[in-house]
Amino acid sequence: MPRIIVIANQKGGVGKTTTVANLGIALTKLGYQVALIDLDPQGALTVTFGLDPYTIKPSIYDALVANDYPLDGVLKTIQPSAQIAPANTELIAAEYRLLKEPDRTFRLKNSIARGMQSFDYILIDTPPSLGLLTINALVCAHELLIPVATDYLAMRGVRALMESVWFIRERINPELRLLGLVPTLYRKDSAHANTVVSELRKVFKQRVTRTFIPQDDAASAAPAARKSVLDYQPAAPTALAYLQLAQEVDHVRQPNTR
Numbered sequence: 001m002p003r004i005i006v007i008a009n010q011k012g013g014v015g016k017t018t019t020v021a022n023l024g025i026a027l028t029k030l031g032y033q034v035a036l037i038d039l040d041p042q043g044a045l046t047v048t049f050g051l052d053p054y055t056i057k058p059s060i061y062d063a064l065v066a067n068d069y070p071l072d073g074v075l076k077t078i079q080p081s082a083q084i085a086p087a088n089t090e091l092i093a094a095e096y097r098l099l100k101e102p103d104r105t106f107r108l109k110n111s112i113a114r115g116m117q118s119f120d121y122i123l124i125d126t127p128p129s130l131g132l133l134t135i136n137a138l139v140c141a142h143e144l145l146i147p148v149a150t151d152y153l154a155m156r157g158v159r160a161l162m163e164s165v166w167f168i169r170e171r172i173n174p175e176l177r178l179l180g181l182v183p184t185l186y187r188k189d190s191a192h193a194n195t196v197v198s199e200l201r202k203v204f205k206q207r208v209t210r211t212f213i214p215q216d217d218a219a220s221a222a223p224a225a226r227k228s229v230l231d232y233q234p235a236a237p238t239a240l241a242y243l244q245l246a247q248e249v250d251h252v253r254q255p256n257t258r
């Protein structure tokens, strides 16, 4: 059974897509088979791996909106151990099109249930909102990883996200658990960043990951080279941090420890 991890935060620009791309590739370096799912109509994850959201077919849209399209039917190979279910810009219409479907929150879950058993990890990138696409991800995931930008007043957004997580847990997916909050865009010389981190620790305790993702130009340059930062610049601070995060995530295996 794959571990299905959704990366979500309704705030944009906090490192969701960067985390899915680089944590995903880092997990392949540990020897795992990894699938990445792009649920953001903007398609930033899709672009990161050199695919064009304006033309790519088939895409996650076909799996979610066109009935009975198993997810493995839309996968594209990125590397021998990594595949992506890309986003097409058609996905913008998905929430509207699914509005009246009785199974609208289960579309992703149903499509993952078929043909994805060979993966060790499935990571899901989500748009910066708590709409139907993000709900679909929260419904089918086992675990939630929340990137929190430490260059910003992070707490309010995190509270709102946690409230919707409890809501989903009570009503639709009791299996969903919080894997962690990962501090991103971290500058250790910034007093503000350190304040944000200690606030997070106070509220979320050991759920804050030990790994912090540093602010690092290599992370923002890598997508332009159509690569993960681990392949673009293996010694970059973010490449090392994402490898460490992959090890940390991989060590959390007992369901009820967090």
Ligand SMILES: Nc1ncnc2c1ncn2[C@@H]1O[C@H](COP(=O)(O)OP(=O)(O)O)[C@@H](O)[C@H]1O
Pocket: 011, 012, 013, 014, 015, 016, 017, 018, 019, 044, 128, 184, 185, 186, 213, 214, 215, 216, 217, 219, 220, 221, 238
């Ligand atoms: N650790 C980092 N260091 C420097 N820039 C980063 C880092 N993580 C993300 N970025 C950049 O910040 C922007 C937002 O990141 P992104 O992963 O797209 O966030 P989100 O998916 O939450 O909107 C992007 O331009 C990305 O390249």
Ligand SMILES: [Mg+2]
Pocket: 016, 017, 018, 040, 044, 126
């Ligand atoms: Mg994104």
